[in-house]
Amino acid sequence: MNAIVIGLNAYRESIRRKTLIAFLLFAMLVIASSTFLTVLSPGEEVKMVKDVCLSCISFFGMLIAVFTAGALIPGEMENRTIHTIVSKPMKRVTYLIGKYFGAQLTILLNLALMSALFIVILFLQSRRYIDESGVSVSTPLIVIGKAMLLVYFELLVLSALAIAVSTMSTSATLPVIGGIFIYIVGHSVDYLKNLSEHVGSGLMAWVIRQFYLILPNFSNFYLRNQLVHDDPYVPQGIARLFIYALLYAGFGLLIAYLLFRKRDM
Amino acid sequence: MPFAIEIENLTKTYRSLFGIRTVTAVDNLTLQVEEGEVFGFLGPNGAGKTTTIKILLGILFPTSGECKLFGKPFTSNSAFAPETANSELKTEIGYLPEGPYFHEFLTGREVLAFYGKLYGLRGANLKGRIDETLELVGMTYAANRYVQHYSKGMRQRIGLGQALLSDPKLLILDEPTVGLDPIARREIRDLMLKLSKLGKTLFICSHELSEVEMICDKVGIIHRGKMIKSGKLLDLILKDRSIEIDVTAVAEELRKKLESMQCSVKDNEAGLVSIRLPSGQGIYDVLDVLKAGSADVIEVKPQKETLEDLFIRSVKEEVA
Numbered sequence: 001m002n003a004i005v006i007g008l009n010a011y012r013e014s015i016r017r018k019t020l021i022a023f024l025l026f027a028m029l030v031i032a033s034s035t036f037l038t039v040l041s042p043g044e045e046v047k048m049v050k051d052v053c054l055s056c057i058s059f060f061g062m063l064i065a066v067f068t069a070g071a072l073i074p075g076e077m078e079n080r081t082i083h084t085i086v087s088k089p090m091k092r093v094t095y096l097i098g099k100y101f102g103a104q105l106t107i108l109l110n111l112a113l114m115s116a117l118f119i120v121i122l123f124l125q126s127r128r129y130i131d132e133s134g135v136s137v138s139t140p141l142i143v144i145g146k147a148m149l150l151v152y153f154e155l156l157v158l159s160a161l162a163i164a165v166s167t168m169s170t171s172a173t174l175p176v177i178g179g180i181f182i183y184i185v186g187h188s189v190d191y192l193k194n195l196s197e198h199v200g201s202g203l204m205a206w207v208i209r210q211f212y213l214i215l216p217n218f219s220n221f222y223l224r225n226q227l228v229h230d231d232p233y234v235p236q237g238i239a240r241l242f243i244y245a246l247l248y249a250g251f252g253l254l255i256a257y258l259l260f261r262k263r264d265m
Numbered sequence: 266m267p268f269a270i271e272i273e274n275l276t277k278t279y280r281s282l283f284g285i286r287t288v289t290a291v292d293n294l295t296l297q298v299e300e301g302e303v304f305g306f307l308g309p310n311g312a313g314k315t316t317t318i319k320i321l322l323g324i325l326f327p328t329s330g331e332c333k334l335f336g337k338p339f340t341s342n343s344a345f346a347p348e349t350a351n352s353e354l355k356t357e358i359g360y361l362p363e364g365p366y367f368h369e370f371l372t373g374r375e376v377l378a379f380y381g382k383l384y385g386l387r388g389a390n391l392k393g394r395i396d397e398t399l400e401l402v403g404m405t406y407a408a409n410r411y412v413q414h415y416s417k418g419m420r421q422r423i424g425l426g427q428a429l430l431s432d433p434k435l436l437i438l439d440e441p442t443v444g445l446d447p448i449a450r451r452e453i454r455d456l457m458l459k460l461s462k463l464g465k466t467l468f469i470c471s472h473e474l475s476e477v478e479m480i481c482d483k484v485g486i487i488h489r490g491k492m493i494k495s496g497k498l499l500d501l502i503l504k505d506r507s508i509e510i511d512v513t514a515v516a517e518e519l520r521k522k523l524e525s526m527q528c529s530v531k532d533n534e535a536g537l538v539s540i541r542l543p544s545g546q547g548i549y550d551v552l553d554v555l556k557a558g559s560a561d562v563i564e565v566k567p568q569k570e571t572l573e574d575l576f577i578r579s580v581k582e583e584v585a
Binding site for chain 1: 323324352355358365383514
């Protein structure tokens with residue numbers, strides 16, 4: 001129960017943070033202006049909107065997740081609020097779970113707002129195309145829903161890993177940089193596999209392969225092709241990807257707990 | 266009856282990242298605080314007071330030693346010990362940190378509601394406790410204002426309020442009156458006395474020695490992590506008590522006689538002569554000598570050492 005109290009408080013704190021509001025506004029601006037970018041690819045306007053919006057939601061979602069999850073604990077350490085909280089009858093694991101829960105509420109709110117604008121922009125842009133082709137409106141909606149769900153799964157993992165890094169830090173800088181690094185590497189995991197196969201040194205190939213095996217593969221959560229082609233089929237399966245995300249998030253939170261349980265504050 | 270606080274051979278050493286440099290903040294500290302006692306924990310800046318308090322609250326972990334609260338082990342330095350086997354004990358502790366900081370986006374009432382929920386209070390019970398506490402700390406009038414608009418004194422009161430929410434048996438207060446105006450200081454001091462009368466154990470860490478002297482039963486002085494003096498306040502300050510007698514004038518013969526009795530005789534700035542009796546010298550013997558010497562006694566002043574004198578002397582002795 002205390003985790004919910006901590007979580008709701010963390011959510012109230014996060015949604016007031018100017019950095020996050022700025023990210024959200026900028027993301028909304030990019031999504032809204034994606035229709036103007038369609039002049040760059042005549043004949044592929046809808047595809048262009050989908051591409052730009054999905055990339056924008058994924059990128060700004062990452063920034064919001066990393067800045068939310070990475071800053072919650074160091075922020076309270078910096079202003080020493082954590083001292084009064086930890087001295088209350090509550091285990092540290094409850095505090096961690098509460099912060100993670102608060103970060104999820106913030107991420108979900110931001111994702112919902114970006115998704116809603118994306119849907120509005122997409123339907124304004126594709127109205128003519130749908131009218132002409134007679135394609136059902138519900139198909140793109142299902143694909144958009146799945147794409148956004150998978151973006152959230154990715155942020156679920158990323159926020160857990162950012163919280164794990166934040167438990168080692170007294171400022172938000174390290175978790176933010178760490179989170180962005182994990183995001184970039186997580187989207188390049190397939191390249192790591194290719195690299196390990198082509199690199200000359202055996203040891204280097206082994207090291208790169210271990211990274212490939214350990215790091216979450218975020219490209220699994222990126223439904224660009226399905227979204228562009230209005231194809232609701234997800235080869236890996238939503239349920240399997242959810243379990244995959246939960247395992248990585250659980251691993252991140254376990255690391256966070258192990259680092260945090262005996263940490264001096 | 267078990268002690269409210271029992272610290273045994275507590276040591277806290279901070280190490281740099283690679284363990285090259287170490288700083289011992291608390292060095293083999295031992296102290297006991299009985300239930301219902303008001304204990305003043307004193308020391309210069311960097312003496313290890315706040316570190317000790319943080320270990321007591323489970324915010325820091327000791328390098329070695331043990332802390333017990335109400336007879337139960339509270340903190341352990343073992344990496345494999347249950348994270349906080351002391352969660353229940355924490356309902357018995359209220360903590361006011363130095364310069365308390367709260368989430369600025371909450372009102373005073375919301376701050377108390379947040380902390381009250383962490384104590385497991387809910388519904389009407391929570392609301393009742395918040396109202397009582399706001400009344401107790403004199404913050405009812407500003408309960409619905411945002412914390413960001415609070416003055417330092419108001420934050421201090423809300424800080425005290427969150428410490429009192431669970432009606433704890435033990436209150437750990439780190440600099441409770443620092444930065445407050447004289448009126449607020451007096452009110453907080455009265456509140457502490459009131460809490461003491463209600464049977465609460467108060468562990469007060471403060472630099473305001475006159476305040477501590479007014480409310481504490483026992484004091485402990487810590488310097489460079491070590492306890493250099495502890496005991497009942499009256500025992501400590503009366504141990505070096507002497508008496509000073511002011512008289513109008515002293516003839517040379519009388520002066521020599523007094524000096525032969527180990528009295529210090531000095532002219533003071535008020536144009537009188539001050540005669541300071543050594544510790545253990547009977548006052549009536551000296552008064553008899555003064556009467557025989559026809560000296561007019563103006564004032565007899567017991568020279569009690571103040572806590573400030575005791576503190577400065579203890580620290581200087583330790584440094585020497």
